[in-house]
Amino acid sequence: MDSRILNKKLELIQWLSTLEDKSIIDKLIALRKEEAKDWWSSISDEEKKSVEKGIEDAENQNLESHSNARKLYESLK
Numbered sequence: 001m002d003s004r005i006l007n008k009k010l011e012l013i014q015w016l017s018t019l020e021d022k023s024i025i026d027k028l029i030a031l032r033k034e035e036a037k038d039w040w041s042s043i044s045d046e047e048k049k050s051v052e053k054g055i056e057d058a059e060n061q062n063l064e065s066h067s068n069a070r071k072l073y074e075s076l077k
Contacts, residue, residue: 016028
């Protein structure tokens with residue numbers, strides 16, 4: 001990892017450890033949550049289709065047991 005980035009991270013950690021302003025802390029938590037749930041826009045269309053198909057299969061009870069999935073995975077090795 002780039003040492004400049006590492007130094008910036010450490011600087012932020014030090015700043016956060018002394019921060020007492022609740023509104024800033026709340027804003028930082030909200031930013032972190034927003035960043036964490038934005039993964040959908042970072043995946044490919046093919047990956048999105050795969051996720052959507054998985055959700056559709058789950059909603060339609062079209063699922064395999066964990067043990068069957070393991071057997072299938074093992075056979076693909």
